[in-house]
Amino acid sequence: MELPVWDPSNVDGPTLDALRERASATRDTPWPVPLAGQYARYFRDGDRDSYEQVIWARDQRVSRAVALAAATGEEAWLDEAADGIALFCEQSSWCWPAHDDTFTRHGAVVPTVTDPYLDLGASEVAAQLAWADHVLGDHLDERLPGLRARIRHEVDVRVLTPFERRRDWHWLGLGGKVGNWTPWIHGNVLVASVLATDPARRATLQGLAAGGLERYIAALPDDGAIDEGYSYWWNGAGRLLEALELLDRPIEGRVRATVAFPHSVHLGGPWYLNHADGQARPAIDQPWALLHRAARRAGDAEAEAHAAAHRVPGGPVAHENQGLGRLLRALTDPAWRAAEPRPLTGGGDAWFPSTQVLLARDAAGLTLAVKGGHNDEHHNHNDVGSVVVALRGVPVLVDPGRPTYTALTFSPRRYEIWTMQSGWHNVPRIAGAEQAAGPGFAARDVAVEDAGLTLELGGAYPGDHRWRRKARLDRATGRVTVTDAWELAGGGGTTEIRWMVAGVVRPAEGRAEVDALDGAGTIALTWTPAVPCAAVVRELDDPMLSDVWGARLTRLDIDVSGLGPAGTLELTIEELR
Structure with missing residues (x-):
C-alpha cells in the first residue's frame, strides 16, 4: 500500500x-x-x-x-x-x-x-x-x-x-x-x-x-448500525472506509450497509438521532468528502446525495479540523468539488435489529424513534426503552447527549454523571429505582409492528418488575402514542414516567404544550389518566449541551404511583397547527 x-x-x-x-x-x-x-x-x-x-x-x-x-x-x-x-x-x-x-x-x-x-x-x-x-x-x-x-x-x-x-x-x-x-x-x-x-x-x-x-x-452488524450513534460513525466506520480505500478493498456486505447509516438516522437539517455519547446536533462541518467517496465506491446514491447536500458550491471542500489526511484527500477530489447539493431532508423509516432502534417518519410532521438494546453498549447511557420524538426534524422529546469529557466519564463512577442516568432519559422510574448498568439490564420481547415498537423494559431495572411499552406513529392522524403498562413487584418509592423536553414548555392538568426549537412548531402532550405531573428545569452550563439545546432542558415527571402496582398510562403527542 x-x-x-x-x-x-x-x-x-x-x-x-x-x-x-x-x-x-x-x-x-x-x-x-x-x-x-x-x-x-x-x-x-x-x-x-x-x-x-x-x-x-x-x-x-x-x-x-x-x-x-x-x-x-x-x-x-x-x-x-x-x-x-x-x-x-x-x-x-x-x-x-x-x-x-x-x-x-x-x-x-x-x-x-x-x-x-x-x-x-x-x-x-x-x-x-x-x-x-x-x-x-x-x-x-x-x-x-x-x-x-x-x-x-x-x-x-x-x-x-x-x-x-x-x-x-x-x-x-x-x-x-x-x-x-x-x-x-x-x-x-x-x-x-x-x-x-x-x-x-x-x-x-x-x-x-x-x-x-x-x-x-x-x-460490524449486518445492518451497519453503530451503537455509539451517528457522531461516532465518523471515527469508527468512517475510519474503516478510509483505510479500505487506501488498501483498494471493495465496499460490500455489512461495510456497504454502514455507508447508509448517517442518512438513515438523519432527522432533518442539522439534527440526527443521538444515543449514547452522541450529540443530537453535532458540528455540521464533518468530513463529508469521505462519505461522498465511500458512497460512490459503494454505489449508494442516497448516501452520496446526503453527503452532497452539505457541499456549498464554490465554498471550501474541507477544513483542517477534519485532519490533514482528510483535508488533502478532499482538496484533490474533483467529484466532491463538483458535487451538486440538494435540500437536506430526513430519510425513510429504518429498523436496526442489532441495536433495536426504530425510526418511523411522517413526512408532514412527527418522527418517532424508539430504542431497545441493553445497558452495556459502547459509550453507554442507561436508556433502554427511550423514545425520541422530532417535529419537522427538530427533536422535542430528546436524549440530552453528554457533557464535556472528564476523568469521571470513562471511570467506574460514570453513572454519577446525570446525562448517563436513566432518570434523565425518556423512560420510567420504577418504585424509586432507575435502570442499572450492565449487559443483563436489557430490553426483552422486542417486536416491530406497523411504524411502532413494543418491548418489555422491566429487565433493565433492579427487582422483578414488568413494564411493557408500546410506541407507535399513526400516519393517518399524524400522532405518536406511547402506552405504558406495568405490574410492579413491590418497592415503596415513587413511580414516574419521565420525558425530557427541549423548547418552551407550558404544563397544565393532564397536558403540556411545547414550542419546539428552531421555530419548528408546537406539539401537545396529553396523558390519560390525567395524573399529576411536575416540571423539573435543568439549567445547562456545559457547552457540549447548551450549544445543542440552549440554556435549559425541562423534564416532565408524570407520577403514576396513584394508579397502583398495576396500571396503564397512554401518552399522545401531536402537532398543534
Whole structure:
C-alpha cells in the first residue's frame, strides 16, 4: 500500500484561500505549547479538555501550513510547516493524558517517554506526519535536510515499534471486543507504515493493521448500525472506509450497509438521532468528502446525495479540523468539488435489529424513534426503552447527549454523571429505582409492528418488575402514542414516567404544550389518566449541551404511583397547527 499521488495542480482554490486566511492570522503568533501542568491535571482534578484544546490547536495549525506548502511550494509556508513538525517531534508525548497508562504503570502524572502509549492521539500525529512527509518530501529534503529522518525516528519509537511489540492494547480487538478505537488507530498506523524504510517491515506493519480492520469488520452488524450513534460513525466506520480505500478493498456486505447509516438516522437539517455519547446536533462541518467517496465506491446514491447536500458550491471542500489526511484527500477530489447539493431532508423509516432502534417518519410532521438494546453498549447511557420524538426534524422529546469529557466519564463512577442516568432519559422510574448498568439490564420481547415498537423494559431495572411499552406513529392522524403498562413487584418509592423536553414548555392538568426549537412548531402532550405531573428545569452550563439545546432542558415527571402496582398510562403527542 502507498499513499495516493499528490498533484498540486489539482487543488481546490477556494479551500486554499480559506486556509491561507486562517493560517495568516496565526503565522506570526507563538505556537500553542502543551504544558506538563495541563497534562497532570487529568490525574489531579480530572480536567482533560485544557490539554486537548492546546494539542488540537497545534494540530490544525500544522495541517494548514502543510496543505499550503504542498499546494504552493512557498518557502514561508514550508518553514511554518517545518516548525510545527519539529515541535511535534519534540513534544514529550503524542498520547492524550486521559488515555495514557503512565500513572498505572509508572506512578507518573507526566508522560513516560521511554514507554510511550499508543492511543488515538499518538496515532493521529503519526498519520499527520506521514501525510506531511508524503506531500512535502522533496521540499523538506531541499530546505530542511534531516527533518524527514527525525520524522521517521519519532514515528518509529512512539508508534510503529510499540504497535509491533506490545500486543495487550485493548483496541487491538484480540479479545473479541472492538470499538471505534480499533479502525481509528489501525487506519492511522496503516498510513504511518509508509514511513518504515524496510519494505519487509512495512508489509508486516500493514498486515497487522489490516488484521485489526478485519476484526472491526467482523464485529460490524449486518445492518451497519453503530451503537455509539451517528457522531461516532465518523471515527469508527468512517475510519474503516478510509483505510479500505487506501488498501483498494471493495465496499460490500455489512461495510456497504454502514455507508447508509448517517442518512438513515438523519432527522432533518442539522439534527440526527443521538444515543449514547452522541450529540443530537453535532458540528455540521464533518468530513463529508469521505462519505461522498465511500458512497460512490459503494454505489449508494442516497448516501452520496446526503453527503452532497452539505457541499456549498464554490465554498471550501474541507477544513483542517477534519485532519490533514482528510483535508488533502478532499482538496484533490474533483467529484466532491463538483458535487451538486440538494435540500437536506430526513430519510425513510429504518429498523436496526442489532441495536433495536426504530425510526418511523411522517413526512408532514412527527418522527418517532424508539430504542431497545441493553445497558452495556459502547459509550453507554442507561436508556433502554427511550423514545425520541422530532417535529419537522427538530427533536422535542430528546436524549440530552453528554457533557464535556472528564476523568469521571470513562471511570467506574460514570453513572454519577446525570446525562448517563436513566432518570434523565425518556423512560420510567420504577418504585424509586432507575435502570442499572450492565449487559443483563436489557430490553426483552422486542417486536416491530406497523411504524411502532413494543418491548418489555422491566429487565433493565433492579427487582422483578414488568413494564411493557408500546410506541407507535399513526400516519393517518399524524400522532405518536406511547402506552405504558406495568405490574410492579413491590418497592415503596415513587413511580414516574419521565420525558425530557427541549423548547418552551407550558404544563397544565393532564397536558403540556411545547414550542419546539428552531421555530419548528408546537406539539401537545396529553396523558390519560390525567395524573399529576411536575416540571423539573435543568439549567445547562456545559457547552457540549447548551450549544445543542440552549440554556435549559425541562423534564416532565408524570407520577403514576396513584394508579397502583398495576396500571396503564397512554401518552399522545401531536402537532398543534
